[in-house]
Amino acid sequence: MFLFMKQHEFVPQVPYGTRDFLPREASQKRAVEGALAQLFANWGYDEVVTPTIEYLETMTVGVGNDLDQHMFKFFDKNNRILALRPDMTTPMARVAATRFKGSPSPMKLFYITNVFRYEQAQAGRQCEFYQAGVEIMGASEPAADAEVIALAVESMLKSGLQKFQIGLGQVDFINGIMEQSELSLVQRQQIKHAMVTRDLVGLGEILVKSGLSQSDQTLLKHIPLLHGREDMLKQAYSMVTNDKSRRALDNLANIYHLLENYGVSQYVDFDLGIIRDFEYYTGMVFEGYTPGLGFPICGGGRYDTMLNSFGMNCGATGFALGIERVLLALERQGIDGTQNCKGIYIGWNKENLVKAIKQADTLRDSGCSVELAVIPESCAQAKESQKSKGYEKLVYVE
Amino acid sequence: MTSSDMDYLTIALPKGKLFAPSAEMLAKVGCTAEDLSENSRKLVITNEKEKLHFIITKTADLPTYIEYGAADIGIIGKDVLLEEEKDLYELLDLRFGLCRMMVAVPEALKREKLSDYAHMRVATKYPRIAESYFHSMGIQMEFIKLNGSIELAPMVGLAEIIVDLVETGRTLKANNLLEVATIQPVTARFIANRVSFKLKFDRINRITEELRTLLEGVVTL
Incomplete structure (x- = not known):
């Protein structure tokens, strides 16, 4: 057990027979x-x-x-x-x-x-x-x-x-x-x-x-x-x-x-x-x-x-x-019960957070699932975030 | 290729001594494949016409393949089944591969009763069988798990006693070991995954019955 453990590195484990659902x-x-x-x-x-x-x-x-x-x-x-x-x-x-x-x-x-x-x-x-x-x-x-x-x-x-x-x-x-x-x-x-x-x-x-x-x-x-x-x-x-x-x-x-x-x-x-x-x-x-x-x-x-x-x-x-x-x-059996698509990602540049919150509110009310960025991003950064987080659409507020 | 494919039957065969008689017996009831050989480079050997897959595994792993349903049916020694304690169907005693699980000691260490060996060290490839046997006799022992050449252990002072599978007892004699108790006889068994046995019942049951007929024919001859 200690064989593969790097020194000074603590890897917490879950108890035997339990698991995380990611x-x-x-x-x-x-x-x-x-x-x-x-x-x-x-x-x-x-x-x-x-x-x-x-x-x-x-x-x-x-x-x-x-x-x-x-x-x-x-x-x-x-x-x-x-x-x-x-x-x-x-x-x-x-x-x-x-x-x-x-x-x-x-x-x-x-x-x-x-x-x-x-x-x-x-x-x-x-x-x-x-x-x-x-x-x-x-x-x-x-x-x-x-x-x-x-x-x-x-x-x-x-x-x-x-x-x-x-x-x-x-x-x-x-x-x-x-x-x-x-x-x-x-x-x-x-x-x-x-x-x-x-x-x-x-x-x-x-x-x-x-x-x-x-x-x-x-x-x-x-x-x-x-x-x-x-x-x-x-x-x-x-x-x-x-x-x-x-x-x-x-x-x-x-x-x-x-x-x-x-x-x-x-x-x-x-x-x-x-x-x-x-x-x-x-x-x-x-x-x-x-x-x-x-x-x-x-x-x-x-x-x-x-x-x-x-x-x-x-x-x-x-x-x-x-x-x-x-x-x-x-x-x-190759059956996927859930939709993989995660909806909309909202990015915003400086000073537009208020506008972005309003936008998120409206979209959520209409039934979309929406993630709102917590830090300002450039349009390119926002695109990157949308992609890496797996969102279908990007709304960029500027 | 897994047992989730309902059209195919996956058969697991063990490497080693049991392979040849197992393959031969299954062939007699129509379960075989053209290039089915222990030395096959292919990991999965398929007979498209009969809708059969064969996999060849290490003996100790075979029950695991069956329990998980990676293979539907298989042939394996009772010793492995006893040691691995897997949840599966044991359908038929195929009567070949007859050996016995037994306890042996060096001649010099021979005692009167089995309980006289209490607290000695037992070297074995089958710690679970050994433990449950001594436990059932009310004797506490120390168990040392080895992966082979069990006879060596008492010679070099690693253990006093061995629990092992023997066929003729010749190796025991050659090493001055004396059989002091027989745990149980062991033969090859025909086994099935518990879900496959239900979902592919007709096919597996037919093979079981054909094997049974074959065995009964052997007895009456």
Whole structure:
């Protein structure tokens, strides 16, 4: 680290996994976030802002232990453990269960904000990153799930993405199969872990040792490959006999039917192999993918028990979209969401500042974006400034 | 050329020992290119007709290419997957390249139990695997990461123990090293990027099934 450092030169760094958004990136981020905020408002969602820091005990209520080791933690003055929020679903559930008690149900809320997770940083995956998302709290019907998925599709379209696909699954399909079988708790955890880590070879090895019947082994091994359109659902239906799995499939069919009416079903595939990494999901789950991005761009699902752990008994569903991932995908797919042109630069020579201010005022009122020089310039200097700052036009006041 | 091109499938192959059997196996299921060779000057080898790109990478880097989606699918040893801990699909055990990850000590240092080696120095190319193995046994060790010739470390007093990948054990014998524990067997794996596996599912799944059929044929013979 010191190897390349010049003596007496101090180069301040930002902490691991954080980044600056320079003007171009910041304006793209703002454009995407603005479009999303507008979209969510149009769909009748209200924005909520929650604290960046929460008590650790609040954050672990819903998230479970998996995320615990990925949280940034520290102490307050009274030695209580604080954490930077690792996702927004838990704070939203806390708000709904405490501040909105007795409000008309369901509640439709949205957020656009930063969250923090300690992980190996890479492109599109920093320790601090931005998410936009919605939650419907107080609704257990497929209509709510369908709305969330339709809104996820609209979000990606509004962000400027054209090519993407949503994989839709349901955790109960797998749970039903496992409950019906005679697997021990440990074995179930092993199987789930293999599925979550996408280790299909490991999954096969666990199943061979599990003592399950050949047909059950084949079925479980097949789950990560159950991928397709409506005919796949029918196929899956004939593969299982338990109620829970079948209800899961019926639920997916209902949601899909509604998505057809939203006119977004062409973006949606069924994928029964999706198990989101968060433990809190209880019903349908989905992930969005776009070419050129090696990890999902958005994800969400139903989490009916989380509000319960905050003392409010009602169903909830929602999704979150990674803002940096959207920006990265737009860039990789060669889509530029913002105008590069910066408007007008006003230069002025000595004693004409007052005139220039008036001029800037008029132009700004008419909707132009205008930068006013702060020091007097010659016409040639002003031209140079306009060019180097990237303004489309120059107004020179003399 | 990236995996954002939906028409093409990008396949990553590792340099070294696994290259030849990997290329051969993929060729059997129709995934090959005319000038596909480990010594190719070209960095990306393309088969226009089959819409395939091939890239050849250093073994330790291969999972990174897959995780980022720079390549859609690839073949790599389980040892590298265990060490790199990347987020990707491990689709198939291809059963070739069989080796084992093991613990060895110089004959003179042999003790009764593994826990008798506690707090000694372990030289290895695989610090993560070594650490998680000893950790799972409740034994604390000091780990020294080396990039090759691991057997040398105990001979010159850099470490007492080694964790390494061995195929036959001949090198161990030649250096008076004794295998004291097997961590796990290791073979070549067929892997895929998690998004490619969804967006290019039909194509990747077809190749997986063809490889599976090929492997099952080998067993019944």
